[in-house]
Amino acid sequence: MENVGKHRSWLREAGLRQKSSVQYLNRPDLPKLAYQRIKGKSPGVVFLPGLASNMNGQKAEALEDFCKSLGHSYLRFDYTGCGASEGVWEECTLGTWKKDVLTVLDELTEGPQVRAASRELRGFPAFINTIAMVFVSCFLFLWGFCL
Numbered sequence: 001m002e003n004v005g006k007h008r009s010w011l012r013e014a015g016l017r018q019k020s021s022v023q024y025l026n027r028p029d030l031p032k033l034a035y036q037r038i039k040g041k042s043p044g045v046v047f048l049p050g051l052a053s054n055m056n057g058q059k060a061e062a063l064e065d066f067c068k069s070l071g072h073s074y075l076r077f078d079y080t081g082c083g084a085s086e087g088v089w090e091e092c093t094l095g096t097w098k099k100d101v102l103t104v105l106d107e108l109t110e111g112p113q114v115r116a117a118s119r120e121l122r123g124f125p126a127f128i129n130t131i132a133m134v135f136v137s138c139f140l141f142l143w144g145f146c147l
Contacts (some may be wrong), residue, residue: 020064022084025077025107031086032099035077035108038064042111044073048101050118054083059118075113077104 020036027033045067047060055076067074075103081089087096105113141147 012054019076025104027103032079033077033080033086033104034084035075035104036064037075037108038068038073040067040071040073041074042133044075044109044111044113046101046105046109046113046115047074048074048115049078049082053118054078056083057118063116073109075104075108077108 004141020038022034022036024032024034045063049055049057049060049064055078058133058138064074064076077099077100078085079092080087081092081096
């Protein structure tokens with residue numbers, strides 16, 4: 001194990017990237033979601049991978065490097081049934097993955113977030129979630145007038 005420590009310090013000194021570690025978001029009665037996160041300043045960036053893809057693609061890792069270089073927080077995750085997350089892909093729907101995105105935003109982020117969608121999705125989940133967030137914001141705004 002001593003050599004591992006020396007190897008890691010050599011990598012750090014050489015300026016080579018260290019990956020964020022995989023963690024799991026526990027959800028009652030739902031599959032665990034795998035994610036990787038780095039803490040930093042706001043606004044944070046959340047990467048939405050393509051369908052049947054995972055958080056370990058080149059775009060996701062390049063975006064993590066970019067966020068690290070600027071000091072911004074960054075989050076990438078695998079949808080239910082994809083990558084390191086639990087669940088069966090064939091049993092999932094766009095609604096399942098929409099809930100995954102909303103859960104990740106609610107549970108794992110703070111403050112404003114920029115959503116970066118992989119082009120394989122054509123931005124669909126980001127669009128759906130933006131509509132949902134706008135609807136909730138408008139509802140709360142209008143509800144305030146009714147009080």
